[in-house]
Amino acid sequence: MKTIKERDREVIWHPYTPMKIWPEAIAIVKGEGVYLIDEDGDRYIDAISSWWVTLHGHSHPYIGQKVSEQLAVLEHSIFAGFTHEPAVALAERLLEILPKGMKKIFYSDNGSTAIEVAIKMALQYWNNKGAGKKKLVAIENAYHGDTFGAMAVSGRSIFTDAFTDFLFDVSFIPFPGKGREEESLKALEQLLQQGEVAAFIMEPLVQGSAGMCMYRPKVLEQYFQLCKKYDALIIDDEVMTGFGRTGPLFACDHITTSPDIVCLSKGLTGGSMPMGITATTQKIFDAFYDDDRMKTLYHGHSFTGNPTICAAALASLDLLLLESCTESRNRIATAHTAFATTINDHPLIAEVRQTGTIIAIELRTDVPSYHNAMRDVMYRFFLEKKIIMRPLGNIIYLIPPYCISDADLNYIYDCIRELLNQLRA
Numbered sequence: 001m002k003t004i005k006e007r008d009r010e011v012i013w014h015p016y017t018p019m020k021i022w023p024e025a026i027a028i029v030k031g032e033g034v035y036l037i038d039e040d041g042d043r044y045i046d047a048i049s050s051w052w053v054t055l056h057g058h059s060h061p062y063i064g065q066k067v068s069e070q071l072a073v074l075e076h077s078i079f080a081g082f083t084h085e086p087a088v089a090l091a092e093r094l095l096e097i098l099p100k101g102m103k104k105i106f107y108s109d110n111g112s113t114a115i116e117v118a119i120k121m122a123l124q125y126w127n128n129k130g131a132g133k134k135k136l137v138a139i140e141n142a143y144h145g146d147t148f149g150a151m152a153v154s155g156r157s158i159f160t161d162a163f164t165d166f167l168f169d170v171s172f173i174p175f176p177g178k179g180r181e182e183e184s185l186k187a188l189e190q191l192l193q194q195g196e197v198a199a200f201i202m203e204p205l206v207q208g209s210a211g212m213c214m215y216r217p218k219v220l221e222q223y224f225q226l227c228k229k230y231d232a233l234i235i236d237d238e239v240m241t242g243f244g245r246t247g248p249l250f251a252c253d254h255i256t257t258s259p260d261i262v263c264l265s266k267g268l269t270g271g272s273m274p275m276g277i278t279a280t281t282q283k284i285f286d287a288f289y290d291d292d293r294m295k296t297l298y299h300g301h302s303f304t305g306n307p308t309i310c311a312a313a314l315a316s317l318d319l320l321l322l323e324s325c326t327e328s329r330n331r332i333a334t335a336h337t338a339f340a341t342t343i344n345d346h347p348l349i350a351e352v353r354q355t356g357t358i359i360a361i362e363l364r365t366d367v368p369s370y371h372n373a374m375r376d377v378m379y380r381f382f383l384e385k386k387i388i389m390r391p392l393g394n395i396i397y398l399i400p401p402y403c404i405s406d407a408d409l410n411y412i413y414d415c416i417r418e419l420l421n422q423l424r425a
């Protein structure tokens with residue numbers, strides 16, 4: 001009989017995977033808390049929350065129970081002209097915790113679609129109002145997803161190379177890293193002054209795919225204030241940072257100015273099922289609220305507002321809002337900070353950075369790219385240690401599920417130290 005891996009080879013095309021070069025996939029048969037368990041019974045610590053989605057651990061019994069209850073009652077229903085309790089309840093509960101000013105919830109399927117909806121809302125908002133604002137501004141090296149609109153507002157990279165000719169024009173401002181804050185703010189202001197900017201989109205405080213690149217809340221606050229001053233919409237992409245990753249529930253909770261549109265996905269269902277949300281204000285909603293049908297937002301996906309997935313999101317929210325979850329996030333953040341001080345001056349390290357439960361270690365290298373040869377060496381090192389950690393080029397990072405134990409965190413830290421000493425030798 002063929003193994004899962006062998007059958008996989010014959011029929012599956014994996015995401016982000018050079019299929020000819022990469023070794024066979026590891027077949028996972030069970031998830032349990034912070035662990036993914038393969039067909040040989042090996043237990044892997046999921047240090048990156050399975051691509052940044054898992055919040056409370058794998059196969060959480062409470063989420064499973066709520067999902068199976070919902071499945072038995074109403075698994076799915078059309079969402080145009082019809083509604084249901086799970087979708088309404090989830091919107092109500094999210095609006096209670098989202099940044100102030102958020103009044104309406106639009107459902108879609110994943111992070112990229114949440115971004116597509118945000119871009120369409122922003123562009124059509126100005127169109128409906130008869131204003132000629134058509135420009136979008138983003139931050140260099142941003143990542144907002146893999147669909148065409150999301151790619152257009154993302155940095156041009158090896159991910160987008162084949163499609164550059166087909167992406168609409170977007171203005172990029174410099175990343176506001178240490179010492180470049182003023183330059184970045186000035187670039188944004190200059191673009192805004194031209195009066196044509198429809199919206200500014202950013203990953204708040206942490207640019208994920210770019211390599212967990214971090215910037216200060218003060219800069220975010222200034223970005224937001226500039227957009228308000230020049231009347232451009234703010235699209236806050238909290239797809240990765242949402243639901244506590246940076247400490248508070250949302251990254252923009254670190255500041256006081258509110259965005260106009262917030263995009264959510266990844267941790268929304270605790271990582272159990274795919275869903276995207278685009279939340280927005282009354283002001284934006286009202287620009288579409290009209291007798292003129294041309295002002296409608298003509299967008300929707302087959303599974304929009306799926307009740308089973310809403311039930312998963314509601315269950316995840318229950319867990320997220322427990323005092324114990326806040327404590328776990330604080331515990332992880334404190335452990336990261338203590339670990340950072342022990343490796344900070346290692347000769348191989350260019351920078352250690354941290355925001356809340358996310359820590360990134362950038363190694364010195366002459367080839368700082370996603371294709372850095374160190375990447376594969378490090379990836380294999382961690383796999384041998386039974387840790388799932390996919391370096392972003394020369395950058396190692398952790399974004400663990402909140403249920404990770406101190407023992408497992410310490411084990412990962414020890415392995416990182418061992419790797420550093422091994423690379424140095």
Ligand SMILES: *Cc1c(COP(=O)(O)O)cnc(C)c1O
Nearest residue numbers: 110111112143144145208239240
């Ligand atoms: C992952 C990600 C997306 C895209 O989400 P998908 O569900 O993978 O389509 C968008 N924005 C940010 C900041 C992300 O990290």
